[in-house]
Amino acid sequence: MFNDNATAVTLYSIGCRTNQEEVAALRAELLSSGYRIADNVEDADIVVVNTCSVTSHTESKTKRFIQSISRVNPKAKIVATGCFAQQHGESLLKYPGVAWVVGNADKYRIPSIISNSEGGARLSVANPESPVFLGDSVLSPKESGRTRFSLKIQEGCDFRCAYCIVPSLRGPSRSAPKERLVDTFKRAVDMGYKEIVLTGTHIGQYRQHIGGNRTANLESLLEGFLKVNGDYRVRLSSLDPRDLTDAVVAEVGGNPRMCDHLHVSVQSLCADTLSLMDRPCRGLDALMERLRGFRGRYPEAGLGADFIVGHPAETEAMFEEALSRAEAVGFTYGHVFRYSKRIGTKSAKMRGQVGEPVKKARSAAMLAMLEKSREKFLSLLFARPLCIIIESENPVRGVSGNYIKVEVPGADAVRNTWMRVALTGAPSGGYRVANRLEPENITAVSPN
Numbered sequence: 473m474f475n476d477n478a479t480a481v482t483l484y485s486i487g488c489r490t491n492q493e494e495v496a497a498l499r500a501e502l503l504s505s506g507y508r509i510a511d512n513v514e515d516a517d518i519v520v521v522n523t524c525s526v527t528s529h530t531e532s533k534t535k536r537f538i539q540s541i542s543r544v545n546p547k548a549k550i551v552a553t554g555c556f557a558q559q560h561g562e563s564l565l566k567y568p569g570v571a572w573v574v575g576n577a578d579k580y581r582i583p584s585i586i587s588n589s590e591g592g593a594r595l596s597v598a599n600p601e602s603p604v605f606l607g608d609s610v611l612s613p614k615e616s617g618r619t620r621f622s623l624k625i626q627e628g629c630d631f632r633c634a635y636c637i638v639p640s641l642r643g644p645s646r647s648a649p650k651e652r653l654v655d656t657f658k659r660a661v662d663m664g665y666k667e668i669v670l671t672g673t674h675i676g677q678y679r680q681h682i683g684g685n686r687t688a689n690l691e692s693l694l695e696g697f698l699k700v701n702g703d704y705r706v707r708l709s710s711l712d713p714r715d716l717t718d719a720v721v722a723e724v725g726g727n728p729r730m731c732d733h734l735h736v737s738v739q740s741l742c743a744d745t746l747s748l749m750d751r752p753c754r755g756l757d758a759l760m761e762r763l764r765g766f767r768g769r770y771p772e773a774g775l776g777a778d779f780i781v782g783h784p785a786e787t788e789a790m791f792e793e794a795l796s797r798a799e800a801v802g803f804t805y806g807h808v809f810r811y812s813k814r815i816g817t818k819s820a821k822m823r824g825q826v827g828e829p830v831k832k833a834r835s836a837a838m839l840a841m842l843e844k845s846r847e848k849f850l851s852l853l854f855a856r857p858l859c860i861i862i863e864s865e866n867p868v869r870g871v872s873g874n875y876i877k878v879e880v881p882g883a884d885a886v887r888n889t890w891m892r893v894a895l896t897g898a899p900s901g902g903y904r905v906a907n908r909l910e911p912e913n914i915t916a917v918s919p920n
């Protein structure tokens with residue numbers, strides 16, 4: 473039984489921002505349950521790993537990491553949770569050091585599970601009533617070591633894209649209560665967080681019955697957040713094209729409290745490929761118009777996207793079509809994933825599986841196009857004032873509203889404060905070099 477202040481827990485997250493947010497919430501819950509947080513595996517009695525199964529790459533990364541823990545600290549007891557745990561279940565108990573396997577729907581119970589048991593598996597399957605794991609405790613930026621607060625508003629997904637394993641591991645879409653979210657949002661702002669990032673498996677599916685025949689959705693939830701007083705800005709993590717409404721576009725592009733940044737999980741911009749993926753393809757022209765409209769109306773805003781290349785039966789012509797449409801949009805950055813076969817999905821059984829060399833070539837072509845598009849965007853912003861939130865003090869680095877990671881050589885700054893800068897154009901690793909601009913009395917809503 474581990475239930476005294478001496479027990480030290482360390483936590484790791486592999487995969488998506490939602491996993492990271494859950495680990496942050498777990499850390500706060502464990503601290504308020506009397507546990508001590510260790511900085512590394514060596515100093516821990518218990519190691520919590522929030523795992524990922526979205527690609528074969530993240531799966532092998534998860535396996536390697538779990539196996540490395542008992543080599544570093546043979547005494548540590550491991551809690552394997554998250555999608556890989558949900559998918560592989562009790563078999564994980566055979567891994568050296570793994571004492572508990574906890575599924576996604578039971579994740580919120582980890583503090584009580586490790587307090588009241590020696591080990592075992594908890595793998596209940598999420599249903600529409602399953603709670604969204606949202607920690608009650610909000611740690612200060614100092615305690616959490618984070619500058620941007622991730623607020624998970626939703627979990628699970630009601631769609632069934634042919635290549636995706638997530639709905640079978642995270643369950644149906646569930647949304648956290650609006651009031652509780654606004655309260656957590658307010659506490660985070662009062663604690664001094666300057667940027668709040670809204671996360672979830674599919675945030676556009678946020679739906680909350682709020683009495684009578686009224687239902688809150690992402691837009692009305694945003695309204696509730698933006699009524700909170702304070703010095704902050706809000707960023708949306710990722711949106712599915714189905715949720716990219718004119719209202720969301722206008723809010724993101726036009727509201728100074730919103731980060732002028734959209735990330736859209738398009739996956740492909742070829743109708744035939746989208747059809748293979750069981751994703752909407754009839755609205756492709758409308759989507760193109762909305763994406764290009766956003767670029768045109770808000771030329772300094774960030775517009776990123778996720779792409780999957782090499783989906784089964786994707787021909788060279790279909791890929792070329794997706795590539796040229798993506799180029800026509802003028803994305804300011806993008807994440808490119810090579811299709812990864814997930815057992816249990818429709819795509820895994822499809823004919824026309826694409827070979828790795830072809831996937832590599834398509835990924836390289838897409839990345840090259842996105843890099844060119846990004847350079848064009850950054851050249852547009854040369855010497856334009858940007859408002860960044862400082863994330864590190866040495867070197868001074870931060871991120872802008874339109875999602876540019878910036879380094880400011882020679883500047884002094886305090887983490888979690890605003891700074892006005894102008895890009896110089898020079899790259900520095902994954903950052904862009906910028907100079908500091910005066911005056912300093914800026915807040916989240918002061919113009920860029």
Ligand code: SF4
Pocket residue numbers: 629630631632633636637638639673674712
């Ligand atoms: S929308 Fe599709 S890709 Fe996204 S989580 Fe749902 S099933 Fe997966």
